[in-house]
Amino acid sequence: MVFTSWRGVVGVVKPTHRPGSLEEFIRLLPEGIGVLPVYLNFKRGTVDEFRAALNAVEDKVAELANEGVDLIHPEGAPPFMVHGYKGEEKIIEDWQRKYKVPIVTAAQTQVDALRALNVRKILGVTYFVGSVNDITTSYFCDAGFDVLAMEGMSVAFEDVGRLASQEIYAHTRQAFLKHPDAEAIYMLGTGWRCLDIIRLLEGDLQIPVIHPVPARVWAVQKRLHVRQPVQGFGRLLLEMP
Numbered sequence: 001m002v003f004t005s006w007r008g009v010v011g012v013v014k015p016t017h018r019p020g021s022l023e024e025f026i027r028l029l030p031e032g033i034g035v036l037p038v039y040l041n042f043k044r045g046t047v048d049e050f051r052a053a054l055n056a057v058e059d060k061v062a063e064l065a066n067e068g069v070d071l072i073h074p075e076g077a078p079p080f081m082v083h084g085y086k087g088e089e090k091i092i093e094d095w096q097r098k099y100k101v102p103i104v105t106a107a108q109t110q111v112d113a114l115r116a117l118n119v120r121k122i123l124g125v126t127y128f129v130g131s132v133n134d135i136t137t138s139y140f141c142d143a144g145f146d147v148l149a150m151e152g153m154s155v156a157f158e159d160v161g162r163l164a165s166q167e168i169y170a171h172t173r174q175a176f177l178k179h180p181d182a183e184a185i186y187m188l189g190t191g192w193r194c195l196d197i198i199r200l201l202e203g204d205l206q207i208p209v210i211h212p213v214p215a216r217v218w219a220v221q222k223r224l225h226v227r228q229p230v231q232g233f234g235r236l237l238l239e240m241p
Helices: 021-028 047-051 054-067 085-099 106-116 131-142 157-162 165-178 195-205 212-223 235-239
Strands: 008-014 033-039 071-074 121-126 146-152 184-188
Touching: 008 021, 008 054, 021 033, 021 212, 033 054, 047 131, 054 071, 054 085, 071 106, 071 212, 085 106, 085 131, 106 184, 106 212, 121 131, 121 165, 131 146, 131 184, 146 165, 165 184, 165 195, 195 212, 212 235
Parallel strands: 008 033, 008 071, 121 146, 121 184
Antiparallel strands: none
16 A cells, blocks of 8 residues: 555556656646656557557556555556557546546546647647657547647657757747647657746747646646646646646
């Protein structure tokens, strides 16, 4: 049994051993919410690796459920997106019945966040290229969004965390200039370190930016019945819709 925190405990399944996103997540959470992380060890970031991961993810979900957490959050959107929007929904419903704990995936938090901000036309920016972006596009289309593009960066999976946030800003701005009708920017993946440019991008492009970490913080607060806005990381956490 985990040590309790007075506002609840969320168990997170981390897809890699990369540092960065866990620290960001904990810093942005309100005081009183505990975090219990467990880890997978994705190395390649390929569709085959994501498809093969479901049993390993479930093992970690079972481990967290056994610890008595209040909410389970498997991170990493692509390992669930490869099963499709409806497929993911069924997987999570089955796991919730089996383990008796609320569960929300990264992709589900992002869909919920975009809906909460009342946007339909989205532009994706990612550090993947090729089939992962195609799967992501299909997932969001099936969720009811008009995906204008998924603009990927060609970077090795293991090197994503070394990208400067200014490089990510430039990539995102360039993508927006190609698709100025976008109503929101969707950023796939927590591997890149770029929380510092979210507010800047929103100010320059005049549309909301959905990054996985703020979406995760927002979704966890919502499910634990907490509402504590956070300044400096975009509209979602500032407005807490």
